[in-house]
Amino acid sequence: MKCCQCDKEATVHLTEIIDGQMKKVDLCEECAKDKGVTDPAGFGLADLLLGLGASAQIDQAAGGGQITCSACGFTHTDFKKSGRLGCPECYETFAEPLEGMIRQMHKGTQHQGKVPRALRKAQDLSKQRAQLQERLARAVGEEDYELAAQLRDQIKGLGCHAAEEPAE
Numbered sequence: 405m406k407c408c409q410c411d412k413e414a415t416v417h418l419t420e421i422i423d424g425q426m427k428k429v430d431l432c433e434e435c436a437k438d439k440g441v442t443d444p445a446g447f448g449l450a451d452l453l454l455g456l457g458a459s460a461q462i463d464q465a466a467g468g469g470q471i472t473c474s475a476c477g478f479t480h481t482d483f484k485k486s487g488r489l490g491c492p493e494c495y496e497t498f499a500e501p502l503e504g505m506i507r508q509m510h511k512g513t514q515h516q517g518k519v520p521r522a523l524r525k526a527q528d529l530s531k532q533r534a535q536l537q538e539r540l541a542r543a544v545g546e547e548d549y550e551l552a553a554q555l556r557d558q559i560k561g562l563g564c565h566a567a568e569e570p571a572e
Contacts, residue, residue: 407432473497533562 405414407430414430431439471480474497478490489495495502506513519527536559543552 405430407435409435409438471497471501529562533559536562 405417406412407414410432412432412434415433416431416436418429418431419426472478473490473494475493476490478494478497480498480501483489483494483498489498503513536555540552540555540559543549543555
């Protein structure tokens, strides 16, 4: 492959996915050095993995200062260099900038995963049933028996649609 900057033989190959679009960059050793890709101080792994705005988000969240984990002493500079956090406490310390980076990389911050349709339908019914039961408990606690009766009927209606689910 040829370098996309100077047409020499490319030895560094980078792939970035932004909003579902994959972009590949092929660089020769010299152009990679010029761009700071091979310099550990100038190009962090976190920047490579999370997009070039990753360290800027952490810097911005720190208010121009240095965020440091109170448990292990890990800093955002350490994260920038390694692309990893130091300990479980780091997830709390760096929560705000991490959430922003995850939002950039993915559609949301809650893992969706792939689930077979039948199982997803059962999970959705179970979730809906739990929400209705919470509302029913509140309605009974507030002595709103008319609403409680409506919610009870809705819960019974869900039971008919979920014959394959075990009874709770």
